[in-house]
Amino acid sequence: MESELLLLDAERLQQDHYDRIGHEYNEHYCDKWSLQYREEFICRPMFARIELENLKVLDAMCGRGPLTRYLLARGASVTGLDISSTELDAFQKLWPTCGTICASALDSRLANESFDCVAIVGGLHHLHPNVHDAVREFHRILKPGGYFCFAEPHAGSLPELVRRQWYKRDSLFADNEAGIDLRALKNEFSSSFVFRSEIYSGNLGYLLVLNSMVFRIPLSINLW
Numbered sequence: 001m002e003s004e005l006l007l008l009d010a011e012r013l014q015q016d017h018y019d020r021i022g023h024e025y026n027e028h029y030c031d032k033w034s035l036q037y038r039e040e041f042i043c044r045p046m047f048a049r050i051e052l053e054n055l056k057v058l059d060a061m062c063g064r065g066p067l068t069r070y071l072l073a074r075g076a077s078v079t080g081l082d083i084s085s086t087e088l089d090a091f092q093k094l095w096p097t098c099g100t101i102c103a104s105a106l107d108s109r110l111a112n113e114s115f116d117c118v119a120i121v122g123g124l125h126h127l128h129p130n131v132h133d134a135v136r137e138f139h140r141i142l143k144p145g146g147y148f149c150f151a152e153p154h155a156g157s158l159p160e161l162v163r164r165q166w167y168k169r170d171s172l173f174a175d176n177e178a179g180i181d182l183r184a185l186k187n188e189f190s191s192s193f194v195f196r197s198e199i200y201s202g203n204l205g206y207l208l209v210l211n212s213m214v215f216r217i218p219l220s221i222n223l224w
Contacts, residue, residue: 035066042121043070045199046149052076055116060105060138061123065091068098071119079115081108105134110141117147124152128176132188139192148193154200155179 053075059068062080064087071078072095079099080091088100103109105127118138127134138148155178186195 035069038066038121039070041201042151043067045201046119046121046151047074049197050117050147050149052117056114057117057119058110058115058138058141060118060120061126062091063087065095065098067119067121068095072098076117081105081110106130106137108137108141112140113143113146114141115146116143117149118142119147120150120152122152124150124180125177128178131180132185135185135189139189150180152180155181156183157200157202 047070052071055076057071057076057078059065059071059078059080062068062082063084065078065080068078068080068091078095079101080088080095081101081103082088082091083102083104085102088102091098092100101108101110105123118141120138124131124134135148142148157179182198
């Protein structure tokens with residue numbers, strides 16, 4: 001696992017940001033109720049049409065691997081990719097059978113056509129203004145007929161107007177965070193991907209359970 005990375009300013013911003021809030025972040029995003037919510041309302045819909053058994057999956061921007069938990073339980077072979085060596089050390093302790101790559105999502109240094117699936121939950125919106133570059137990199141490492149699956153805040157949603165102002169004022173967000181413009185992605189990558197499914201969701205459970213840290217809800221009352 002390489003520790004020296006050449007990162008763009010946006011990536012360095014995010015790396016420093018999560019080095020600062022990482023411990024509290026994982027307490028909120030990896031507690032029992034958050035994991036159950038993630039499985040039921042994010043993972044199951046996202047992989048509903050994919051047989052994960054024996055697939056080689058890259059958990060991109062994996063953190064400590066809450067997504068990997070779901071993938072392994074369904075028989076996938078998982079590699080975690082993250083720019084934080086600290087997070088990857090924790091990932092490796094939790095998931096010792098998985099490989100790890102300490103690298104940028106924009107320059108993974110992985111071989112062409114080396115994965116059956118690239119999956120990412122809540123990572124793309126941290127990569128502005130380089131989101132499209134990351135998608136090109138994920139396309140490069142996918143095998144022909146492979147899957148790119150992601151779940152992100154949606155730039156076309158009504159709450160985006162509120163979110164934009166919130167991002168600017170809340171110290172829990174880095175300066176370059178913003179929703180993902182799915183229409184722009186589809187226009188740019190229409191010749192690279194076949195778009196199979198879109199699901200728009202998010203309710204009080206998403207806000208109060210999966211984002212309990214954002215709303216400063218103590219874990220002791222984080223109910224679902």
